[in-house]
Amino acid sequence: MNTGKRLAHRPVDQAKQDAILASARDEFFEYGFESASIERIAAAANVSKVTIYNHFQNKENLFSAMVGSECRIMRGNLPEMSDEEMPLRTELVNFAQAMMEFLSSPDIIRFDRRMAAEVERHPELGELFLNAGPRLMQKMLIEMLACEMEKGKLAKANPQEAAAHLFGSVKGFADVEWRFSDPKKAAASVTTASLEAAIDRFLLAYST
């Protein structure tokens, strides 16, 4: 009796799978879904085209798998709340800083730019992305603010709204510039000072 494993076979080469997904990411992000070439992906991954088709059936599946994989990675890299007790302002500044650094990183911007276009043809991947990134960050922020309201450090208010105000104020016009201009130039425009100014205005608006 065997335990469900097939008995004699050559196992899948996991390294190749990873290489395929990585090449697929580069190719799809560079050219977009429609004009990405599976043959280039295969070549870049040092893999036969047939191997790709064996595992992913077609372009759609490969793209979905790639996006899923990238979402998992992004999820793991999300900025986290620190556990230590610290003054509210410090806590907010730290979070805002981590958030802006994350959002302005080249990988995220590339992901953002390309996914925005592909969502029209792949709506379900838009939801996947939202749930793996933006909505998670939103939830973290909401809980954090709700907690501070509970503790009386912030005026009682709708934490969902407060999170939107904080998040939005900190971003300001920056994200638009990131998306449509040279990210390097745009990223430089976010200074610690401008970030702290946003936090301070927020604290003023939500002071007890």
Place this chain on the structure above:
Amino acid sequence: MNTGKRLAHRPVDQAKQDAILASARDEFFEYGFESASIERIAAAANVSKVTIYNHFQNKENLFSAMVGSECRIMRGNLPEMSDEEMPLRTELVNFAQAMMEFLSSPDIIRFDRRMAAEVERHPELGELFLNAGPRLMQKMLIEMLACEMEKGKLAKANPQEAAAHLFGSVKGFADVEWRFSDPKKAAASVTTASLEAAIDRFLLAYST
């Protein structure tokens, strides 16, 4: 002697030019630059392929011309400040409302989604878009707030920063949802109440 006009010729059919640009917009926005088909554009515009090449030389030029044309249109549709005197809060709410309606319109979202992707390959078009839309709106807001600060209705502060805070607070998380989820669903989430809440917090943070 003639005035620079050539004397005997068949004039360009302007209606055809417009049809070409309109079809180009639909095609490029639907498929992206790389996999848009000039032959489909020609067919959709009821025009011969040669006519397109006569006027736009190649795909790049056609794309640029289309984006330029769309930017001109967008510029004309930007929400404007009303001239009438009215209470500050009313003024801000009106502007915010117009802004959100503009930003969440299907045309703008489509434009935004596609341009984000194409900017990597056409950086100059990103600048064109920024200057025709976002940066203009930013400038309007800055001037408006600077003016109110001058009048003493708002606390003296950096108007550039204040504009970022106002703009960001009003948008909140909405634009992310617009871009990656079904715009119809997402647009519904922006209520007058949430909009007024943002304005009121802003007024609190910048009260004199």
Place this chain on the structure above:
DNA sequence: GTTTAATTAAACGCTACCGTCCAATAAGTG
């Protein structure tokens, strides 16, 4: 060493599009 499945290289038929060329026609001006 035998068996089984993973992987490969090469080629195939098919479809699509780019950018160009040509000969024919249409629509205005003088």
Place this chain on the structure above:
DNA sequence: CACTTATTGGACGGTAGCGTTTAATTAAAC
């Protein structure tokens, strides 16, 4: 009318990619 230019349809060579097939090779399990 004659003239000039815009526009057309069709065809062309060249490139490129998809998804499939085939026959051969490889790597592990037994």
